[in-house]
Amino acid sequence: MADSPRKPSPAAGGSTRAVHAGERDQHDDHALATPIHQTSTFWFENSAQLRDFAEGRIDRHEYGRYSNPTWQAVERKLNELEGAEATVLTGSGMAAATTVFLALLERGDHIVVTNDCYRRTRQFIQQTLSKLEVTATVIDPADTIALKDAIQDNTRAFFTESPTNPYLRVIDLPEAVRVAHERGVKVIVDSTFASPINHAPLTDGADIVLHSATKYLGGHNDLIAGVVSGSAETIAPIRALVGVMGGILDPHAAWLLLRGLKTLGLRIARHNETGLAVAQFLEGHEKVRRVYYPGLESHPDYKVATRLMKGFAGVVTFEIEGDLDATIRFTDGCRIPYIAPSLGGVESLVEMPVLMSYWDYPKEERLQYGIKDNLVRLSCGIEDQADLIADLAQALDQV
């Protein structure tokens, strides 16, 4: 196996890195595409080789729960995209988040989290971490003074999404990192909604960045995966725990992710353009009460977002001018976006959080999380912008 001559320079742009980075593990047959190593295990020539491996004299694969060459191509590509030393691939975004928490935290630790986040991450913190007596203080995403005040002697980590789900709040990460690091607190960012093309949290000082690779990284609504990136020292215990917990990715899905990643730069450029155009269209529409998109001046984090991010991707959250039924008429009226959970793929998806992620919450509790009856989350795909806007216009006519 030889290193690819096309290893991009560290100064290369996002698309060049997305296409070429990590594709070094070429076989002697000169196949251009990295193969799918669809194997559960790896054989040894003899017991001497096994001993050399066990005693660390040679580096190779052993068993498919610990490593796989197709995974490694994805991991190397993510290293180059995120500016990371190491990346570990997991079987889902939730496996990424839960394994990070379990690897990092000890019984009785404290964490600080932001109040707008993916429902299942909140559920894990509330229902599972609490069993380990891990406590959490919840703060507003923009409030770095609250972050400073929330840090206790046993605070181990500050965890946040950026942008958050569903209100797309953007964290002033350099400031949050400064505040957290002053007290020895690690900063973990779920960057699913940004993608490494729009924002690389490690370069703003975060210790760990994770993604639901199901979304923009895979990009085709056809796989579920997660990734965690950081320094080699930070990622080593997380990788070890993935091998124990077993939440790994099948090699075929890893290959689909590798293929999806090659078009990340192109897709994100399109999502950025369409997201902004759709947000502007909705903001000017009489049937829309309010739009949340970090690229609009009306968004509370517009200044931070434009300072830190290259674009704001394809998710636009908004309130319909009307009640639950009016909002249902809008979503049912959409002909291009599918009504489906998830985001970040080539197909536009639309959902009402009240009926989707939060359907089983008592009204008062979901209102605490800002989940109103008229809230819509739209993930703009890569369809033609004019077609999507025309479709939204006819669906709004039905409100």
Ligand SMILES: Cc1ncc(COP(=O)(O)O)c(C=O)c1O
């Ligand atoms: C911000 C964010 N993080 C994590 C997840 C979980 O990812 P997965 O569905 O790949 O487990 C999601 C899923 O929607 C998400 O929106």
